[in-house]
Amino acid sequence: MNNIQNLTRPVFPFTAIIGQEEMKLALILNVIDPKIGGVMIMGDRGTGKSTTIRAIADLLPEIEVVVDDLFNSHISNYDLMSDVTKDRINQGLKVATKFIKVPMIDLPLGATEDRLCGTIDIEKALNEGIKTFEPGLLAKANRGILYVDEVNLLDDHLVDILLDSSASGWNTVEREGISIRHPSRFVLVGSGNPEEGELRPQLLDRFGMHAEIKTVKDPSLRVKIVEQRSEFDRDPQACIDKFNNQQIQLKKNIIAAQNRLVNIAIDYSLRVKISEICSALNVDGLRGDIVTNRAAKAFAAYNGTDEVRLEDVKKVITLCLRHRLRKDPLDTIDSGTKVNKVVAEVLGDS
Template sequence: MTYPFAAIVGQDEMKLAMILTAVDPGIGGVLVFGDRGTGKSTAVRALGALLPPLNMVAGCPCNSASADAVPDWVTLADDKIVSRPTPVVDLPLGVTEDRVTGALDIETALTRGEKAFQPGLLARANRGYLYIDEINLLEDHVVDLLLDVAQSGENVVEREGLSIRHPARFVLVGSGNPEEGELRPQLLDRFGLSVEVGSPSEISDRIEVIRRRDAYDRDPAAFADKWADAQNDLRARIVAGRSALPATEAGDDVLHDCAALCLALGSDGLRGELTLLRASRALAAFEGAAQATRDQLRRVAPLALRHRLRRDPLDEAGSTIRVGRAVEEVLA
C-alpha cells in the first residue's frame, strides 16, 4: 500500500509541481534535486496512486486507450477496455538499452522459431510516469535514448531483424542529489519544472513527519483510511482541473510577462515561455479560475525557470534567488 500523497508534510513546491503535471502532462516532467531522505521517491509513487485510473485495452503492453491505437505488432487475446491505475515505472541505474526500449523475445524465438518483440520499460510507461532516481548518475547512452523518445513521443526499435514502433508519451520524473554530479544540459532542458527540496528546518515539521511515517509503518491500511477523504478531495480537484484546462485562457498580458521574464533572465530558446504559460494555465485550472493571471505566473516562475539559467560568474546568487529577483523587477 502506497503512502498517501495528501499526507506528505511540507515540500509544498514539490507537491505543486507534480500536481501541475497531473493536470497537464504536456508541461514536460519534473526534476527534483535535494538531500537524501526528503520524500522525493515517496512523492512520485504516491502521486501515481492518487491519480484517477486510466481506461486501456486489456491485452495491450503499451496501455493503449482504444483498439484502434494498439500497435500493429501486438496480437490481442482480449481487446476489452479495462480500468487500471496510472502506471509509474522505475528506470533503474545500470539498466540495459534492451530493457528500456524492448528487444527480440528470445524464448519465443527459440521455442517457436518466430521473431517476436518483448516490450521494454518505455512501453509500460506510456500514458503514465517514468521515474528515474539518481538521474544525474544515469549512463550517457540511456540519456540519449530518453532524449530521442522525449522529442518524438515514439519508441523506435530497429535491430535483430525487428522494425518496431509504439507510442511512448509519459511524464518524466527525475530525482537526485546535486552533490553527486550535474545533469547533462540536453536532458535538463527536457524537464518542464525543477524543484529544490531540503530537510524540514522546523522541529514541529520534523516531529509531524516522524509521527505520520511511524503511523503508516505500523498500520498502512488504517493510515490510508484516515487520509482517504483528503486523497479523494485532491483527486477530484485534479480531475476537475483536467476538464477545465482546455477552456482556461491566458491573456496577452500574461504572454507579455512570460516573455519579459525569460528575456530578463537570459534563458535560451522559447521553452521557458511555453512552460511558464502551460504551468500558469494548469495552476489556474486546478484552482478553478477561468483565466491565468500574474498571481499564478509568480508562483510557477521558479519551478519553470530555475534550471534554464545560464551561469553568471559575476553573480554568486543561486538560481532560485535570481528568478525571484527577476519576478520582483519585471512583475512589480
C-alpha cells in the same frame, strides 16, 4: 476487495505528506498536463522524494486500456494506441478493455538500452517473417509515470533516449533494418542528490520543471513528520483511512483540472511578460516560455479558474526557469533568487 488490498503494498497517502510544497505542486501540475515535460527533483537524502512520487501515482484515477495490449493502449486516442490496436479498430473488430491503476515504472540505475527500449527477435523475424517485440520499460510506462532515481548518475545516452521519448510520445526500436514504433507518453520524474553531481545543462533544460527540496529545519515540524511516518509504519490501513477524504477530494480536483485545461485562456500581454522574463534571464531557446505558459494554465485549471492570472505565473515560473540559467556545467543551479528578482521587476511585487 479486502484481500486485494492486503496483497498490494500500502502506499503513503499524498495528502499526508508534510511540507515539500514545491515538489508536490510540480508533480500535480505534470499529471494535470503531461506535456509540461516532467520534473527533476533535486534535494538532500531522506527528504521523501521517492515516497512523494509513489504517492502521486497511487492517487491518480484508474485508466481504461485495451486487453492483451503491450502498451496500455487507449481505446479511442490514436496518439496513445499501438499499431496492432489501431489495425483492429480500423477493421471494425471488437476490442475489449479493462481498467488498471496508472503505471508507475522504476528505471533501475544499471538498466541497459534494451531493457529501456525493448528488443526485436531478429532470428524469428528473418526465419519466420514475424516481428516479435519484447517490450521495454518505455512500453510499460505509456500513459503512466516513469521514475528515475539518481538520474544524475544515469548514462547520458540513456537520459537522451528517455527525454526524446518523453518529448515525442513515441519510442522507435530498430535492429538490422527491422523497425518497431510504439506510443510512449509518460510523465518523466527524475530525482537526485546535488552532492553527487548535476545533469549537463543541455539535458537538464529538457525537463519541464525543476523542484528543489531541502531538509526541514523546524524541530516541531520534524517531530510531526516522524510521528506521521511512525503511524503509517505501525498501521498503514488506519493512516490511509484517516486521509481518505482528503485523497478523494484531491483526486476530484485533478480530474476536474484535466477536463478544464483545454478551455483555459492566457492573455496576450501576460504571454509577452513571460517571454520578457525569459529574455531578461538570457534563457536559451523557447522551451522556458512554452513550459511556463503550460504550467500557468495547468495551475489556473487546478484553481478552478478559466483564465491565467498574474499570481498563477508568479507561482510556477521559478519551477520552470531556474534550471535553464546554467551555461557552464560547473555552475550550480540557482535556487530561484535570480528568477524572483527579474519576476519582481517585470511583474511587480506581490
